[in-house]
Amino acid sequence: KKRERNIRRMLKERLPGEIYSLLKSAGHQARDMGYQVYCVGGFVRDILLGRSNLDVDLVVEGDGIKFARALAEKLDARVREHQKFRTAVIICADGRKIDVATARLEYYEHPAALPMVELSSIKMDLYRRDFSINALAVHLNPQNMGRLVDFFGGQRDLKDKVIRVLHSLSFVEDPTRIVRAIRFEQRFGFRIGAQTEKLIKNALELNIFHQLSGSRIFHELQMIFEEDTPLPCLIRMENYGLLKHIHPMLKLSSNVKNILTETEKVINWFQLLYLEEKIDKWILYMLGLLNHINEVQAGIIMQRFNFSQKKTRHIFSLRSQINSAMSSISAWHQDQGKLSSLYFILNPLPLEGLLFLMARVQKEELRKYVSHYITHLRDIQPQISGRDLKKMGLTPGPEFGRILKELKAAQIDGVACDRQEQKEWVRQKIAEQSLQGGKEKRASGKN
Ligand code: ATP
Incomplete structure (x- = not known):
C-alpha cells in the first residue's frame, strides 16, 4: 500500500x-x-x-x-x-x-x-x-x-520536473492544453514528457486547432504574454508548429525575435521602475508579433483571435501612431529639435505605444530619448493653473489651453521652471499679446 x-x-x-x-x-x-x-x-x-x-x-x-x-x-x-x-x-x-x-x-x-x-x-x-x-x-x-x-x-x-497529461485523449479533448503545457514547462524549467510530446504531435497532425475558438486560443496566448519570459514559450510554440497552425503568417523570423527580445527587456525595465503602474503586456507582444505583417494579414490574424472591432482598431491605431512617431523622432533628432518638440511628438501615445516604440527604435540615442520621456517628461505639469491665469487677467477660453501648452513647452525647455518664473513668463506673454493688439492674429504656438 x-x-x-x-x-x-x-x-x-x-x-x-x-x-x-x-x-x-x-x-x-x-x-x-x-x-x-x-x-x-x-x-x-x-x-x-x-x-x-x-x-x-x-x-x-x-x-x-x-x-x-x-x-x-x-x-x-x-x-x-x-x-x-x-x-x-x-x-x-x-x-x-x-x-x-x-x-x-x-x-x-x-x-x-x-x-x-x-x-x-x-x-x-x-x-x-x-x-x-x-x-x-x-x-x-x-x-x-x-x-x-x-x-x-x-x-x-x-x-x-516533467509535464505529463493524465490520459491520451487529453489534447484532443482540449487543445489549449498544448499551450498550457509549454507555458508551465518554461515557467518552471520543466520539460514536456516524451509520451506527452508524442500526443501533442499527434493532436496537431489531426489539425485540432482549427476547431478551436479564437478567443480560447488568444486567452492562452495572453497567459503566455503575462509570464516573465514569454519569448522562450513562443519559440517552443513555433518549434511545435503551433504558431503556423494558428495562422500561416505568424512566424518568429529573426526580426520578430529581435523585436520581442527588446520588448521583453523594455517591459522588465519599466516594471522595475514603476512597480505600481500596470501595463497591458499583450498589446506590446501583439504589436511585436504583427510588426512585419501587413494590414490585411494582421486583420485576418486578429479576426482569427476573435478580437472585437474596438480591440482591432486599437492595435491598428497604435501601429500607425508608432510609425509616425518613429519618423518624427528621427527627423527631430536630425534637426536637433527642442525637448518640448519631443514631448509633443510622444505625448499622444499611450504607455504601451511608448514602450513598444522604445523596443523598436534601433538607434540607442533615440531609445534614450523615449526613455527620458517616460521617466521625466511624461508627468510634467505646469506649476500654475487655470485659476492663476484668471487671476492674472486672462479670460477663460481656447487661449487658456494654448498658453498652458506653451508654458509647458517653456518648462520642458528649461525657460520657465518654478512657479515664480512661470508667472513671469505668463505676464510677459500677456504683454506681448496686448502689444500685438488687434493686428492680424498669428499662431502663437510656434516658438
Ligand atoms: P497559474 O499559476 O498560471 O494560475 P494554475 O495552475 O493555477 O496556474 P489556472 O489556469 O488558474 O492555472 O487553473 C487552475 C487549475 O485548473 C489548474 O491547476 C488545472 O488543474 C485546472 N485547469 C485549468 N485549465 C485547464 C484545462 N484547460 N484543462 C484541464 N484542467 C485545467
Whole structure:
C-alpha cells in the first residue's frame, strides 16, 4: 500500500497565517456539513514547489454552493454563485477570492473518463485536469488535515520536473492544453514528457486547432504574454508548429525575435521602475508579433483571435501612431529639435505605444530619448493653473489651453521652471499679446 504523505507542517510553514487558518476553517465547515473539502490545482503545486501562490481553489464533495455560503458567513465574506456549474467564489472583505467547485460524478460524462462509477468524486475532479502536477489535492477536513491526494503521480513528476497529461485523449479533448503545457514547462524549467510530446504531435497532425475558438486560443496566448519570459514559450510554440497552425503568417523570423527580445527587456525595465503602474503586456507582444505583417494579414490574424472591432482598431491605431512617431523622432533628432518638440511628438501615445516604440527604435540615442520621456517628461505639469491665469487677467477660453501648452513647452525647455518664473513668463506673454493688439492674429504656438 502506498504510503500517504501529510504536508500539514509544510502548509503551516509556507503559507501566510491568514491563508492557513482559512484552510482550517474550510475543513471545519466541511466536517460540520458532512462534506469533504480539498484544496487543489496550482495552489497545491506551488506549495510543493515552494512558490508563492495565493489563489486558493477548493473542491467540495457535497454541495459546493451551500458550502461556500456557509464558509462565507463564517469569514464575513460575500459569495458569487454560478448555479449552472455548481461553483462559487467567496470574496473576502480584503478582496481575496476563494474559488469553490463541486466535485460531482455526473459532471464528467465524457468519453475519456471511462470507469466513472468506480471513482470517488475528488478523483474524477482531478482526472479532468490538465497535467499531473496540477492534479494534486490536499484534504482539509480536520481528521485528515494536510493529507496529500495524489492519484496520478503528480509528486513524482514535480520531482522529475516533467509535464505529463493524465490520459491520451487529453489534447484532443482540449487543445489549449498544448499551450498550457509549454507555458508551465518554461515557467518552471520543466520539460514536456516524451509520451506527452508524442500526443501533442499527434493532436496537431489531426489539425485540432482549427476547431478551436479564437478567443480560447488568444486567452492562452495572453497567459503566455503575462509570464516573465514569454519569448522562450513562443519559440517552443513555433518549434511545435503551433504558431503556423494558428495562422500561416505568424512566424518568429529573426526580426520578430529581435523585436520581442527588446520588448521583453523594455517591459522588465519599466516594471522595475514603476512597480505600481500596470501595463497591458499583450498589446506590446501583439504589436511585436504583427510588426512585419501587413494590414490585411494582421486583420485576418486578429479576426482569427476573435478580437472585437474596438480591440482591432486599437492595435491598428497604435501601429500607425508608432510609425509616425518613429519618423518624427528621427527627423527631430536630425534637426536637433527642442525637448518640448519631443514631448509633443510622444505625448499622444499611450504607455504601451511608448514602450513598444522604445523596443523598436534601433538607434540607442533615440531609445534614450523615449526613455527620458517616460521617466521625466511624461508627468510634467505646469506649476500654475487655470485659476492663476484668471487671476492674472486672462479670460477663460481656447487661449487658456494654448498658453498652458506653451508654458509647458517653456518648462520642458528649461525657460520657465518654478512657479515664480512661470508667472513671469505668463505676464510677459500677456504683454506681448496686448502689444500685438488687434493686428492680424498669428499662431502663437510656434516658438
Ligand atoms: P497559474 O499559476 O498560471 O494560475 P494554475 O495552475 O493555477 O496556474 P489556472 O489556469 O488558474 O492555472 O487553473 C487552475 C487549475 O485548473 C489548474 O491547476 C488545472 O488543474 C485546472 N485547469 C485549468 N485549465 C485547464 C484545462 N484547460 N484543462 C484541464 N484542467 C485545467
